[in-house]
Amino acid sequence: MNNTTDGAMDLRFTPAQEEFRAEARHWLAANSPAPGSLPSLDTPHGFEAHRAWEQTMFADRWSVVSWPEEFGGRDVGILEWLIFEEEYWRIQAPVRVSQNGVFLLAPTMFEFGTDAQKARFLPPMASGEEIWCQGWSEPDAGSDLAGIRSRAERAPDDDGWLLTGQKTWASRGAYAEWCFGLFRTDPDAQRHRGLTYFLMAMDSPGVTVRPIPQIDGEPGFAEIFFDSVFVPDSQVLGGVGQGWSVAMATAGSERGLSLRSPARYTEAVSRLVSLYAERLDRDPARAARSADAVAQAWMDAEAYRLNTYWTACRVLAGGTVGPEASANKIHWSETDLAIYRAALGLLGPEAELTGGGGVAGNPWLDGFLFALAGPIYAGTNEIQRNVVAERLLGLPRA
Amino acid sequence: MRFAFTEQQTEFRDAVRQVLTKVCTPDALRAAFDTPAARTERWTTLAEMGVVGLTVPEPQGGLGLDLLDLVPLLEEAGRSALPEPLIETTALAAPLLAAFESGQAVDWLERIASGEVTAAVAPVDVISRSVGSTAGEAAVPAAVGADLYILSSASGVHAVPSTDVTVTPVPSLDPTRRLGTIDWEPTTTTLIASGEDAREALAHLADRASVATAAELLGLADRMISIAAAYAKERNQFGKPIGSFQAVKHLLAGAQVKLEFARPAVYGAAWSLGQVELAGSPSGSRGASLAKAYASDAATEAARVSLQVHGAIGYTWECDLHLYLKRAWALAESWGSSADHRSRILASLVDELHQTQS
Secondary structure (H helix, E strand, O other), X not given: OOOOOOOOOEOOOOHHHHHHXXXXXXXXXXXXXXXXXXXXXXXXXXXXXXXXXXXXXXXXXXXXXXXXXXXXXXXXXXXXXXXXXXXXXXXXXXXXXXXXXXXHHHHHHHHHOOHHHHHHHHHHHHHOOOOEEEEOOEOOEOOOHHHOOOXXXXXXXXXXXXXXXXXXXXXXXXXXXXXXXXXXXXXXXXXXXXXXXXXXXXXXXXXXXXXXXOOOOOOOEEEEEEEXXXXXXXXXXXXXXXXXXXXXXXXXXXXXXXXXXXXXHHHHHHHHHHHXXXXXXXXXXXXXXXXXXXXXXXXXXXXXXXXXXXXXXXXXXXXXXXXXXXXXXXXXXHHHHHHHHHHHHHHHXXXXXXXXXXXXXXXXHXXXXXXXXOOOOOOXXXXXXXXXXXXXXXXXXX | OEOOXXXXXXXXXXXXHHHHHHHOOHHHHHHHXXXXXXXXXXXXXXXXXXXXXXXXXXXXXXXXXXXXXXXXXXXXXXXXXXXXOHHHHHXXXXXHHHHOOOHHHHHHHHHHHOXXXXXXXXXXXXXXXXXXXXXXXXXXXXXXXXXXXXXXXXXXXXXXXXXXXXXXEOOOOOHHHOOEEEEEOOOOOOEEEOHHHHXXXXXXXXXXXXXXXXXXXXHHHHHHHHHHHHHHHHOEEOOEEHHHOXXXXXXXXXXXXXXXXXXXXXXXXXHHHOOOOOOOOHHHHHHHHHHHHHHHHHHHHHHHHHXXXXXXXXXXXXXXXXXXXXXXXXXXXXXXXXXXXXXXXHHHHHHHHHHHHO
């Protein structure tokens, strides 16, 4: 890595970084499936097609560029990861079916996992051989995640735990091989205490999965029922009873830098501007009415890009991302929505058309439905505003 | 990539903040509202610190630095709602004079660095990049009592001394804006740039002014949010601080998020304008527009919610809040409103698209 960490401000990339970009661009151009050519990853067929793409990337060490080489990565820094993402989204490569594992669990495992856990779980996660879903929410624990009731008791042979309870809204839950989540190991402890972070095989006896069709009709998430599911001690991540602080590291990743690279938005707004230009020729009056919204969406994406690089440089200089992650989550989720709402406004009466092949037949509509989930998952934006007010502005808790 | 300010830049910012906290208090602002003045003791203090001459070349007694170095200081000027014309004099007039090395420009630069003169700069329409707007000649900020006027005519850009102009004051909601219309006759002695040089200078002026004004708006937004957050912590209703209510929290959090995302937009734009290959380019100008639109929206949102959080007391002359609100409202519409800049961005993006397609 050639990052300058002192000296004057300079927003240009180093020659080494540009070389890395060129290499990524070249490889993606040669290997990435054509945009939109894979079936939805929420269908059984589409899930396997996306898994195959992960395997293709892994074979040439492009699936997890920021990871250490021993786990299949290239050991590059955060700026290189952002460069890779720019190229990935520029060419409109497929959505990452492994993202729950790669972007949410992996950072936690690097921080809290044992060497044996890293060796066991990270390589198949990187290759797509094992896809992960997350078991956070429960019917009575959504925004109030500390209200988790699913419990774990010591197994009779004292070599592990028996998990009982219900998780819900588990993205990729319908097809995933593995699940990570929080269970209450101390029934007497309240709220954030007495929780433990577990790694569960979805084919364990006692696991029942019930897929839940999402708003687009596809089973994008699932309910998972646990009935005395045995999980060995080797699949506890972090200490017993430490689950909350371990999980919050993952939540920080989901809200903050690692899941949402700016490239997906800068790429989407560039397509939005093309749509605007096309409509400007065909229906100038309607286009003019949407002009302000299109420009605002472009600005929101560009401001997000600049803020991401600003934050990345702060992290490289030794800074940390705390409550700023909440501001970040609010911004990217609202940006995503702003982009697709502007597009639907340009499309007018065409906005609702699916072409008969399901929502995916209208990428703008599909993107709009996807964007609507953003302000809800990873902690609703209302919860994030509380965090910003309390931790950035010092306002008192209720 | 190193997207951060240097230690030197942040230290200078901290020093300026410390001084302005003492000499630009709300009471001082009230005095400035009563008797607005171009040059004050405060201005002399800032000149002595090197702030006023920051962009003046070293041979003329300045620090020879650029807009990027000035941006953190403009944020501090905004935070304190500094009434003196740092944008006009240091961000705009000095770099423009320094670009044209005439004898009179050198003389003006020396006098700027020493704190003897303040400048007024006739606004350039950010869309047409011509002087004034289609709605007619705009009033010029910092005009009343200025020593130097940067004005444009068909012949080019002029540096005009106060002896050659007649200024008619135009009342503003914020009296420290010292708005005025200017009556003058262009002459060859005041001409500093003509032809293509002048056109380019005016285009750069619009971008620089957008970014400099955006920087002040960042500081203003930050100040308004912190005044309101402090009030929300101490004001009790229903037996608890109003800041503990989600409705109040969400107002302030919304403004804070806008501000957080406006900052890197302004810093990135300031850096771009300092790069020969980016300054004046479509991408550099879009960055400047993004900075101004985002900072304007962040500041007007901060103004609206900080007033709302205060309730009726915020609506009084007695409460200090209005001193900052009024500047924010004025600057938000100055050098292009956020709607103007959105329009400029979109036109530029569509132009670029057509160029790559043809």
